[in-house]
Amino acid sequence: AQKITQTQPGMFVQEKEAVTLDCTYDTSDQSYGLFWYKQPSSGEMIFLIYQGSYDEQNATEGRYSLNFQKARKSANLVISASQLGDSAMYFCAMRLPWSSASKIIFGSGTRLSIRP
């Protein structure tokens, strides 16, 4: 069965430091997409970054990058130079197109807290 695992329920990081949020996934599909979302305390869901299973390069979007290791089935989010505004819940998600008609599933999330 398809599954997303985020093993860090909570993390504390000093401002301006880099932080890595872990995500592992399980699927037998060869074609899939991986996403990261940010959820501030307001509850809104903000799309951060995307990685396709056939993409050879790791995705980057500003201070966000995705460390994609396909053989290990991991897609860790790296935030460089963390800021106070980065404090939020972060969710890893996977899109499964063919066998499950566009189902998108989420991990349990990591609560990131940035210390000033």
Next chain:
Amino acid sequence: SQTIHQWPATLVQPVGSPLSLECTVEGTSNPNLYWYRQAAGRGLQLLFYSVGIGQISSEVPQNLSASRPQDRQFILSSKKLLLSDSGFYLCAWSQSLAGGLGSPLHFGNGTRLTVT
């Protein structure tokens, strides 16, 4: 540009009462539509998704149901609410797979449901 509307923002309902949450999308056609539920401080649980009018896939057997009467309208219903139905309900849309695997989810602002 595309927008998604979800209402109401908050709802307090007694046990055994019916439920109807509505979500509409503007500015796109034939979107994939999703309903998620989030328990306090937890991850997103996929409840239903739809790739077209009248096409509903259910992920979790429970007393909730979903309908898609129009292309850009998605409704979450219950005939009799349970205490365990309390949570934060999020509607989302994405482009169909014709737009590629990388089409992210775009979320509504959510409905906070409290069943008393």
